[in-house]
Amino acid sequence: MGISFATAKLLDYGALGDKLLTSANPFALITLAHLRTQQARHDPDQLYAAKWQLTKLLYRHGWSKRRIIVLFDVINWMMALPAPHQKRYWQAIRQLEKERKMKWVEPLEQFYRDQGWERGLKKGLQQGRQEGRQEGVGQGRQEGAAALLERQLIRRFGPLPQTVRNKLAKASLTQIDAWSDALPDASSLKQLFAAK
Numbered sequence: 001m002g003i004s005f006a007t008a009k010l011l012d013y014g015a016l017g018d019k020l021l022t023s024a025n026p027f028a029l030i031t032l033a034h035l036r037t038q039q040a041r042h043d044p045d046q047l048y049a050a051k052w053q054l055t056k057l058l059y060r061h062g063w064s065k066r067r068i069i070v071l072f073d074v075i076n077w078m079m080a081l082p083a084p085h086q087k088r089y090w091q092a093i094r095q096l097e098k099e100r101k102m103k104w105v106e107p108l109e110q111f112y113r114d115q116g117w118e119r120g121l122k123k124g125l126q127q128g129r130q131e132g133r134q135e136g137v138g139q140g141r142q143e144g145a146a147a148l149l150e151r152q153l154i155r156r157f158g159p160l161p162q163t164v165r166n167k168l169a170k171a172s173l174t175q176i177d178a179w180s181d182a183l184p185d186a187s188s189l190k191q192l193f194a195a196k
Contacts (some may be wrong), residue, residue, distance in 0.1 A: 010031055010034050010035065011035075011038075013031050013035065014035055017032070017035070020032045020035075021057065024061055026063070026067065026071055029054060029057060029058070029071060029075070030071070030074060030075075030078075032054060033050075033051075033054055033074070033075045033078045033079055034078065036050035036051075036053075036054070036079070037050070037078055037079050044081060044082050044085045045085075047079055047081060047085070048081055048085045048088065048089060050079065051075065051076075051079040051081065051089060052089065052092060054075055054079075055072065055075065055089075055092075055093065055096075056096065058071055058072055058075075059096070059100060141173055142171075142172065142173045142176065145173055145176045145177065145180070146168045146169060146171065146176055148180075149168060149176055149179060149180050149183070150165070150168055152180075152183060153183070153189070153192075156183070157188070157189050160189070161189075164189055164193070167193065179192060179193070
């Protein structure tokens with residue numbers, strides 16, 4: 001039994017920028033947001049220009065208010081700007097809405113401000129760094145324990161088959177500890193790795 005499905009690589013659409021700009025398909029806009037974010041490569045001015053262009057496109061397609069707000073929210077999330085650029089972005093949106101005599105997105109600005117999106121972004125980055133450090137420490141412990149157990153196994157049983165090396169590389173720290181505890185009583189690799 002097998003499963004087959006179509007795949008799409010967003011980078012393959014990079015050469016179709018003009019077609020994506022004129023497409024009425026909302027996924028074309030999301031694809032453009034991704035591609036333009038990748039192209040900006042941490043250049044806030046280039047990212048701002050791309051985000052502003054896509055935001056203006058939202059209003060040109062004649063989509064419903066609900067669709068515009070949902071797509072705006074996705075674009076705003078995907079194309080995160082530094083605080084000064086984001087402030088300039090909100091000002092440009094307010095001006096655009098005044099010109100078009102509508103207030104669709106302005107309530108979202110208030111929501112982001114009320115939710116402390118800047119503080120939330122900073123807190124999220126700090127939390128991500130902390131989790132990354134913790135994950136790195138955990139991975140380091142696992143790798144160290146696996147290396148120590150591998151040396152002990154080689155001393156006791158001789159060269160290890162690749163299957164055993166693969167098991168050690170994929171094992172959790174808890175499993176490695178269990179094997180280490182069972183090692184003194186094991187008479188063979190098979191017996192050791194059969195133990196729970």
